Amino acid sequence: MTSIRERNTALILRAASEEFADKGFAASKTSDIAAKAGVPKPNVYYYFKSKENLYREVLESIIEPLLEASAPFNQPGQPADVLRAYIRSKIRISRELPSASKVFASEIMHGAPHLSADQTAQLNTQAKHNIACIQGWVDQGLMAKVDPHHLMFSIWAATQTYADFDWQIATVTGKANLDDADYEAAAQTIIRLVIKGCEIDENQPSASEQVTRA
Known part of the structure; x- marks a missing residue:
């Protein structure tokens, strides 16, 4: 209760x-x-x-989901599975926490003056880990030789735009609010662009399947 x-x-x-x-x-x-x-x-x-503490709590309310969205990178997995799950998590954040996402975006654009050193370190450490995973896949020949930093930046931009630029999206689509089908179409489109653009084989067996076959 x-x-x-x-x-x-x-x-x-x-x-x-x-x-x-x-x-x-x-x-x-x-x-x-x-x-x-x-x-x-x-x-x-x-x-x-204080208002300052309240603002920091709003930031914390979006930082935790952003870190949790990277969970697929923190365990063994094939590129297609990991990136698909990550993109879906980022779209879900934009849908469920649009205002907090805007606050976070504004904070970053102003140099992150209210983020604590610990929060900054957490976000940077996770981002570097994700980028290292992508570089590892590139080195193993599991995907095209893309720049992992810019791939990550592109995914951030593509997924967060559904929260940060909702007015523009509403204006272009003619909808006051996007529905389930819209968010599903967004996720599928971004996933397809990333998977196909990075030349990732979606038929690669998962980590568990590889263990079973071995």
Whole structure:
């Protein structure tokens, strides 16, 4: 059963994500966040102490899913399987946490002044690990000789655009909100571009299948 504290903090975090995404950190007011969350303004300070702490919590709410999205890279797997799972996870983040994604993008564009040293280290370490995995696949001849850094940057851009540029997407598609079919089409399109563009054989056996055959 969800406690009152858990319910209120979740409401405040969601409202703060939307306010920070729409107005930025400096222009956002705790009074507006409280009103959007449907709680008294003192509750914001009771749970988060300050607007700065609340902003950092919003960042944390997107950093954890971003790190978790890289889980496929942290275990043995074939390129097609790993990249497919990673892309789907990144699309899911853009769909489920669009406001927090915008806040994170804005933070990065401004030089990440509010990210802690630990958060920066976690993100960089995971990104370098993912890139090293891709380079390993290239070296093994499992995919084309693409630059792993720029492949990763391209995947980030392609998946995060569904959150960070939702207004443009809505304008072009004529839809106020994308539905299940739209997100599935987005995932499939990006996966196809990456798999085919990197010349990855989708029929390669998985790690478990290789062990079984051995």
